[in-house]
Amino acid sequence: MESLPFESIYVGGQWIQPDTRKTIAVENPATEEVVANVPACGRDDVRRAVESARVAFPEWSATDAATRAETLTSLRDALVKNQEELSELITREMGSPIAFSRRVQVGLPVKALEGYAEALAAATAEERIGHSLVVREAAGVVAAVTPWNYPLHQAVAKIGAALAAGCTMVLKPSELAPLSACFLATLIDGLGLPAGTFNLVQGEGRAAGQALVTDEGADVISFTGSVRVGREVGAAAGQAVKRACLELGGKSATLVLDGADLAAAVRDGVRGALLNAGQTCSARTRLLVPRSRLEDAVDVARSVVAQYVPGDPTDPDCALGPLISAAQADNVRERLYRAADRGARRVAGPDPGEVPTVGHYVAPSVWTDLAPSAPLAREEIFGPVLVVLPFEDEDEAVSIANGTPYGLAATVWAGDTEHAAAVARRLRAGQVDLNAAKFNPAAPFGGYGLSGVGRELGRHGIQEFQEVKSLQFPA
Incomplete structure (x- = not known):
């Protein structure tokens, strides 16, 4: 160097x-x-x-x-x-x-x-x-x-x-x-x-x-x-x-529909949110699940988040590195504490401040008990944060997914690919993965709205x- x-x-x-x-x-x-x-x-x-x-x-x-x-x-x-x-x-x-x-x-x-x-x-x-x-x-x-x-x-x-x-x-x-x-x-x-x-x-x-x-x-x-x-x-x-x-920017969502493999979908959703410590414009920082499966989804999310321990990024086993700067880390923590003060419930991960004393780290966390219109659920955070939002039916899931000024990416999990594709066509997003589909660097990338x-x-x-x-x- x-x-x-x-x-x-x-x-x-x-x-x-x-x-x-x-x-x-x-x-x-x-x-x-x-x-x-x-x-x-x-x-x-x-x-x-x-x-x-x-x-x-x-x-x-x-x-x-x-x-x-x-x-x-x-x-x-x-x-x-x-x-x-x-x-x-x-x-x-x-x-x-x-x-x-x-x-x-x-x-x-x-x-x-x-x-x-x-x-x-x-x-x-x-x-x-x-x-x-x-x-x-x-x-x-x-x-x-x-x-x-x-x-x-x-x-x-x-x-x-x-x-x-x-x-x-x-x-x-x-x-x-x-x-x-x-x-x-x-x-x-x-x-x-x-x-x-x-x-x-x-x-x-x-x-x-x-x-x-x-x-x-x-x-x-x-x-x-x-x-x-x-x-x-x-x-x-x-x-x-x-x-x-x-x-x-983005505030992308993972939609887990009835009939989908819940465990696989939630594991994918958590990983999609924590990618690059959440510092990804297309990070899927919202996880939408049927209301009847909310606690099941939280249990899976909790087990996945436990694997993301802030650590030395030069270690081949490290899964979560620091944020880019002290200012960014402070900003993310402040927004999380503000959400908690307003009633949001942290259901996975330690306190965001429980991190190494050196480096600009924020501990990963999963939150629920907040409205889709809440700042944490609607604004780009750019940190290792996932919000879990329940829905009653498919129409509400689509409405929540489309309920931000962004429209960059999304993932739809369903029991079959054709069903996932039908829902994906209703989303105002530039790129939608169906079930376990992977990113395609030859396909167009970009978004709607902001x-x-x-x-x-x-x-x-x-x-x-x-x-x-x-x-x-x-x-």
């Missing part, structure tokens, strides 16, 4: 010193130790990066689909080759358990790149409509701003789609977990792309991030993060009449970065 150029930025195909001399300390949330410093870039550094991407655009956008697919495959191979070092780096910068870092934090980007490579031909295919030929072209320079919770995956999701579409880009990762993006840039540097095709600047959202999304040289904005900042990014894009793809605008991954993700042109031939 010491050899990585953390205090440099990657612009024009080379590592250079930024104009700024200010730096940002990156903390290991499990040990509270500073592990590196990165530049606190401002508008001048961002401007250089965007201009570099504009200069590179004509050459990269003129490449054919086969060349782009080969590039994505080469990047995929580089991730596989460096999987262990990347996993350890992500665990150090944001605290996810090492087994999870290997399997998901690095494993998922590998699959995403495979999905992009396979979908590229279909995403760029031409279409005949009467006497018109409809062609897809690269939209231009992409301004990509990524979050800290899945630092490599979210970067790859944007980079892979942009490169596949023929776009050049500038990436600004979260200042809380920017180290894996630096490592990723070194791998991209080895691909032999035209100088300026990919650029990396570090910095805070209010400085580098804002400068990037408002730069007149950026044609498309791709942002993943909070609803609050997403609104600001969307407003800036609207003011400049630019396309914006926004992947924001969960955002646009889609990532696969063919649909590539097309977010394309313009459509009609060539009218003589009839």
Whole structure:
């Protein structure tokens, strides 16, 4: 790790010193130790990066689909080759358990790149409509701003789609977990792309991030993060009449219908809520069960939560790491205590404050005896928290599931898949798993409502970065 150029930025195909001399300390949330410093870039550094991407655009956008697919495959191979070092780096910068870092934090980007490579031909295919030929072209320079919770995956999701579409880009990762993006840039540097095709600047959202999304040289904005900042990014894009793809928050639900395997469904629901210590936009933080089975569901949830003991994320057996920061941990605990004061009942897990003395940990917990409209049941918490909500019938279950301003993901458990699919069609969510279905990194990912605008991954993700042109031939 010491050899990585953390205090440099990657612009024009080379590592250079930024104009700024200010730096940002990156903390290991499990040990509270500073592990590196990165530049606190401002508008001048961002401007250089965007201009570099504009200069590179004509050459990269003129490449054919086969060349782009080969590039994505080469990047995929580089991730596989460096999987262990990347996993350890992500665990150090944001605290996810090492087994999870290997399997998901690095494993998922590998699959995403495979999905992009396979979908590229279909995403760029031409279409005949009467006497018109409809062609897809690269939209231009992409301004990509990524979050800290899945630092490599979210970067790859944007980079892979942009490169596949023929776009050049500038990436600004979260200042809380920017180290894996630096490592990723070194791998991209080895691909032999035209100088300026990919650029990396570090910095805070209010400085580098804002400068990037408002730069007149950026044609498309791709942002993943909070609803609050997403609104600001969307407003800036609207003011400049630019396309914006926004992947924001969620309050996803697991629906366990009559006839479903209750034990299997609840086990899946708890794991879906505690994934990455609950720091997942699509975390299924609401478990909806028949009222007659509420206590049975709670018993199963209690046994699963007992397996999630906060611990050292470098331990291969660790299932629950820290939250990203002291502020985030304090915020989650405060919201839980407030819910308890209002009558919510903690039915699984210790007191949220019973955690190691070092590190930003919150103990996992399951809560019930609260209304679907209660803040804990309706707002995104971003911590290891699950709410169990009973329902009387299927219509009420659907109403509760749809009763938040979000619509990112859901899971429906039923006695048969066809029944689950019928209920899934009634949900206002961008992606719904049926029974034990697994995440598909080649399918479109995104949501309704406050969960955002646009889609990532696969063919649909590539097309977010394309313009459509009609060539009218003589009839």
